[in-house]
Amino acid sequence: MLFNTFEFFVFFGVVYLLYRMLPRRPQNYMLLIASYFFYGCWDWRFLSLIIVSTCVDYYCGIKIHESKDDKAKKKFVTLSIIVNLGILGFFKYFNFFSESFTDLLSVFNYAPSWFELNVILPVGISFYTFQTMTYSIDIYRKQLKPTRHFFDFALFVSFFPQLVAGPIERASSLLPQILNPRKISHQQSKEGAWLVFWGLFKKVFIADNLAILVDRGYANYATLSAPEIIIVVVAFSFQIYCDFSGYTDIARGISKLLGFELRLNFNLPYFARNPSDFWRRWHISLSTWLRDYLYIPLGGNRKGELRTYCNLMATMVLGGLWHGAAWNFVVWGFYQGSLLCAHRYFSRFLPNKSNIFWVTISILCMYIFACYGWLIFRADSLSQITILTKNLASNWTVESKILLSDGGELLMYVWPIVVFQIWQYFKNNLLFIFDFPVYVRDVIIAIIVYLIFVYGASESQGFIYFQF
C-alpha cells in the first residue's frame, strides 16, 4: 500500500477516524493492528520477521536492564544485534554474496548451484531492524530504560507511517510518545496536512515525472553525450530527493495528524557546503545512526588521523551497502567515504569564509560532487558507471534539439522545488508557508493542486527507498 494511492488514503481515513474516537491505550492497540495490516498488505508472511525482531528486542531489553553483571548484559545486546543483523543479512544480502561468490568460483571454472536460493527482499527490512537495534543498544548504554508494555513496544517497531522507509526513529524519542498521553494541537494538524500535501506533490509531480526522463537516459546510457548525462544526473538528483523526502514528508505529516513528532530527515541537502555538511542534511536519521552506532564505536576521530580516515571509509562503505546489495552501492559508499576523507584532509588548507560568493561556490561544488555520486547510485552495473564516466569526460557533442527538449523537461518539473528551497534556505524555516498571509497560501495551494492534477504522473510509482 503506497502513500500515493487511493487505498492508502481510505486506510488512513479509517485509522484517523477511529483514532480520534478512542482513548490512548486502545489508540495504541488500534495503531498496532493498523500497522500490521499496512505491512501485511504487501506480504503478510514477512510480518513474522517484524514479530520475531519485536519479541527478541523486547526480551533482550528487559534482560539487559535486569542483568547485574556486564557479561550478561553484553550477551543479550549481542543476541539482539545478531538476530537483527542476521535477518537483515540473510534476506537482503544472501543473494548478493552468493552470486558474488559464485562469480568468483566461476573464474576457476567451478559453478556450484547450491548457493542459489533466490531470497525475496522484505520491504522496509533495513529500516525496522536498525530502529529496533537502537532500543537494545541504548538500554545497554544505560541511555534508556526498557518498557514493560509489549504492545507499545511492538507499535514502536512497526509504527506504519515510518515502517517501510523511515525516518529511522530512536526508542528514546518515539517510545515516550507512544507511552505517554498525546494531544493533537491545531498547529500540529495544520503542519501535518501541509506536509502530506507537499510530500505528495514532490512525489507525484516532480519525482515520478523526472523518473521518465532518467529511465530513458539510463536505458540508452551508452549513446549519451556529456551534456545529456549531466541533464539525466541532475534530473535523478531531484528525483531521488523528491521521492525520498516526499515519502518522509508524508510520514511526518500523517504522524503529526496522529499527534506524533518524527525526526527531520532532510534539511535542504543541496545547500550543503561540504561532504560532512551534506550528511548532516541528507537522510539525517541514517547518517546519525551510522555515526552513533558505527563510527563512534569504531573509535570515531579519537584514535589518530589514519584511524579516523579508516573509520570514515568503513562507515560510508557499510552505509553504501545498507542502501542495496549491489556493487554500485559499495562504490557509492567508497566515493562518499573518499569525499569525507578528502574534505577532512583539505579543509585545513581552505579559507573558512562565509561571504555569499564563497558560500555559493561551495554549495555548487558540493552539488556537483553529490551529482556524480548519484550517477554511481543509479547505475545498474559497474560497466555502466565506467561508460558514463568515460562519456562524461570525452563526449562533449552538443545536440541542441535533444538538449533543449530534455533540459526543458527537467526545468518544467524542478522549478517549484528550486523556488521553494531557496526561500526555505534564506528564511531558515522549512515551514515558511505558514508565515504567509492566508490568501497567499491559498494561491500556492491552488498552483500545487493544479500541477498535480494536470501535470502529475498518471500512475503511482513505488518509492525508490522501499527497495532498501
Added chain:
Amino acid sequence: MIAKLFGHLCIIGVIFFVIGKIDFSILHSGTVLHESTHEVLFFKMESDQEGYVWTNGMSRRSNKVHISSIGTRQKDQQLSCDKVRILATGSSSTFGSGLKDEEVWSSLLNRKFISEGVDAEVFNSANPGWGPYHWFNFVELNSVKFNPDVILIPLSFGDFTFYPMTIDDGERAAWVDRDAAKKKLLNFDNFISYSLRKTMYLLQSLKQKYQRTHVDEGLPLSEAVSRFEQHFDNQKNYLLSLVKLAENNRFKLVFFVRNADATKSGGALLSNLIELSNAYENVFVFQIHPQEFRPELQGDEIKTYYNENLIIKNDGHPNELYSALMAERLFAGLSPIVESIENPKNLCQ
C-alpha cells in the same frame, strides 16, 4: 470552522480555474483535440486541427499532434497521385497516441518509401478507441474519397474488446444523441473539457482497478484465449464485411498484428486472420513478433523486454522504438504487395 474551510476551498477552486484558463488558453491554446459526433462512427477526430491527444493518464506530457485537412495524422498531408495509396485505420496504437508526429510508424514508413524509391504513401486515419465496427464503417464511408489501392489495419487482440459491442442497434440513436450532448459540453471550453475528461478518467480507472479481479477472473485477456475468441466472434462480421468491401472495390486488405509481446490472444488473433487470408486472395496477414528482432528471448523474457523497452511508461501504447520496428516490418511486408500493383488507381492526369 467548516464555513471558513469551505470558503478557502472555494477560493482555491477559483484560483485553480483561473490558472487553468491561462494555461490552456494562452500558454497552450488548442489544447484539447475535438472529436465530432458522427452518426455512424460516433466519434472521429475533426480535420485540420492541432492539439494534444490524451493518452492513458491524460497527463500534459502527451505530445501535441496534427490532424491534416484530409483527417490523417500527418501535418499538411494531401492526397497524391501516381502512387500506391495505402489507407490505414485502427485504434490509438495505430494513431500513434503518446508519440510525436515524426515518431509515428506511418511517418517513418512514408519516409522509408521515399528514401527507397517505392511509389507508395500511407494515410493514417486511425482514431483512438476504434475497433472493427469503426474500421469497416470508416472504410465504407471513405473509399470514394481516398480511393485506396490497399487498406492497412494494424491491430491487436485488445481492439476487439471495446465498444460498440455493448450497444444494441435499437439503442444506437439514443446513444448518439447523448454523446452529441456530451461532446457539446466537452467542446465548450478547453480547460473545463480537460478537467471533466480527467475526472472521468480518474473515476473510471479507479472503478476498473477494483472490477478487474471479478471481470478477468484472475487471468489477463492477453492469456485468456477463450475469452478473446468470444470477443473476436462478436465482431468477426465486421471483418468479413471489410473483406467483401475490399473484393467489391478491388483493393487489397492487409492485417498487421502487433504481437510484439507474443501473447496467447495475439497468437489466436493471428490464426483467425490467417484463416481469412487463406480463404480470400486479396487478404494478407503478417505480424511483428519479438523473435524477429530479439531471437534470443524466450517466454516471460519477451514480456519483460516488451514492458521495459517497447511501450510508453505509464501508458501502454507503443513507444518510438516499437513504432520504428513497426515501420520496418511494414516496409518489408508491404513492399512486395505494392510492387504487385502494376497500375495504381490514382494516376495524375
